[in-house]
Amino acid sequence: MDSVGVAAAAPDAGPGPAWQSKCPWGAPSTTSISCSLADVMSEQLAKELQLEEENAAFPEVVAAAEGPFITGENIDTSSDLMLAQMLQMEFDREYDAQLRREEKKINGDSKVSISFENYRKVHPYDSDSSEDEVDWQDTRHDPYRADKPTTTPRRGFIGKGKDITTKHDEVVCGRKNTARMENFAPEFQVGDGIGMDLKLSNQVFNALKQHAYSEERRSARLHEKKEHSTAEKAVDPKTRLLLYKMVNSGMLETITGCISTGKESVVFHAYGGNSATEDKVIPPECAIKVFKTTLNEFKNRDKYIKDDYRFKDRFSKLNPRKIIRMWAEKEMHNLTRMQNAGIPCPQVVILKKHVLVMSFIGQDQVPAPKLKDVTLSSEDMKKAYYQILNMMQQLYRECNLVHADLSEYNMLWHDGKVWFIDVSQSVEPTHPHGLEFLFRDCRNVSQFFQKGGVAEALNERELFNAVSGLNITADNEVDFQAEIEALEKMNEDHVQNHGKKLSTFSSDGDPPIYDE
Secondary structure, three states: OOHHHHHHHOOOOOOOOHHHHHOOOOOOOOOOOOOOHHHHOOHHHHHHHHHHHHHHHOHHHHHHHOOHHHHOOOOOOOOHHHHHHHHHHHHHHHHHHHHHHHHHHHHOOOOOOOOOHHHOOOOOOOOOOHHHOOOHHHHOOOOOOOOOOOOOOOOOEEOOHHHOEEOOOHHHHHHHHHHHHHHOOOOOOOOOOOOOOOOOOHHHHHHHHHHHHHHHHHHHHHHHHHHHOOOOOOOOHHHHHHHHHHHHOOOEEEEEEEEEEOOOEEEEEEEEOOOOOOOOOOOOEEEEEEEOOOOOOOOOOHHHHOOOOOOOOOOOOOOHHHHHHHHHHHHHHHHHHHHHHOOOOOOEEEEEOOEEEEEOOEEOOEEOOEOOOOOOOHHHHHHHHHHHHHHHHHHHHOOOOEOOOOOHHHEEEEOOEEEEOOOOOOEOOOOOOHHHHHHHHHHHHHHHHHHOOOOOOOOHHHHHHHHHOOOOOOOOHHHHHHHHHHHHHHHHHHHHHHOOOOOOOOOOOOOOOOOO
C-alpha cells in the first residue's frame, strides 16, 4: 500500500511514521501542545504555574484563602467595617502563607529547624469555643507525679515461664522504695525524684530511712529541751504555769524577780498572799526555788540520791525529771528536820513538783549576804564560828544529817546569826560517803575561819571528831581518810548483811557541845 494513501486514510494520526500507528508493540502517540515563545514568556502563564506549585505545597492555605469567608453569601458586606476586617484577614492569611514558604525554604531537610510562629498574624487554633480546649495535663504525662507501684498478687509472682517476676525483683523493689519515701517526715527533703523512674536499692532505702528517723528524734529532743528546760534566769512553760497557779490561788501576791542563780536552781523573790495552808502561815516575803530541769548543770546529783535509803527505791537514772522532783523533795525533808531541831534555816511553805516555796532570808527584797561577802568584826567572827560548830553538831546528832556542801557560800548572815541554806544534797551519816562529805565540810569551815583570824578554830581532823563524836587518832590526813573509808566500808557491809541503816560507828559518847 502506498504510504501517501495511508496517511490520507488516517488523518487523525500524528506526524510520526505511518508504520508506528499499526504496530501493536509501538509506543503510544503523544500529542504535544504547540505554543510560541511569546506565550512561554507571558506573565500570566508564570502566575498560573506559581499558583499550581503553591496549591501542591500548601493546599490548606489555598483552601482557606478560597474559603467561604470571602465568597460566602451569608455575610453582610454592606458595612465598611466588615469589609475592612475581611480584607485585613485576607492580608494576614497571605502574610502567614509567605512565612510558611520562608520556613520551608530555610529549613529544607535539616533536622534543626526554625519557626516564625511568633510572627504570624492568624494562629491555626484561634477559637472562642471552650469545648475545643483541652488541658494539657489531661493528655500529657506529668513527670513530677509519682506513679503507683504495681501491686504483687498474693501468690507472690507475676507472669509465667521466663517472664515471671517475683516480689523480690530488683526493679519492683526499687520502685516501691522510691514510692515509700513519701512516708518520711516532712522535715526530710526527698526532692523531686519521687515522680521519676528511680529505683532505690534496699540498702540505700534503709540508710535513708534510718537517717530520717534519727533526724526526727534529734529535732524532737531539741524541741523538748527548749520547751522543758530552765535557762539561767528563765523558766520553762510548765514551771511558769505552776507559778501562775500559785499567784491565782492567793498563796503568793506577786513575784518580783530573780535574786540568785546557781548550778542547780534559780531563786525568785515573791510576796506572800493572804491564804494559808492547813498548818502553816505564809510569811510576808517568800523565796521560790526552781530546780533546773537539765542535768548537764549538775551531773553528780545521782550519788547523793541513789545511796540514800529514803529515795533509793524510787531512784531511776533513766528519768531525769523524776530525779529533779526527788531532789526538791529531799531538800524539803531536810529543811523540815532542821527546822524541828531549831537550826536557823528557811521555813518550808509548799512544794509543787520541782518548785519549792520557802521563807525569805532578808528584808525588803534584799537577800541576806553570804558569809563570804560580809565583813565581820573579830567578836562576830568568833561568835559565828561557835554557832556553826554547834549547828553542825545538832545537824549530825539531832537531825541525823550531814550537810555535804557546807562552806561560806551556803551560809547567810542575818539578824546577827548564821543561817544554813541549800541542803538538797544533805545525806545521813550512814550514807556510803557520808563521813567523807562530813570531813570535806569540816575542812571548808576550818580553813575559812582560820583565814578569818579566829585563833580558837580547830583543824579539819579535830573538828571532824568534835562533830561526829568519833575518836579517830591519825597523825596525818592520809591515814585519817583511810580510817574514815574503813568505817564506811564496815557500815556498808552491815547494811548488806542486815538490810537496815543502823550506824555501827563506835564513839565515846555524845560529842561535846561547844559554846562561847
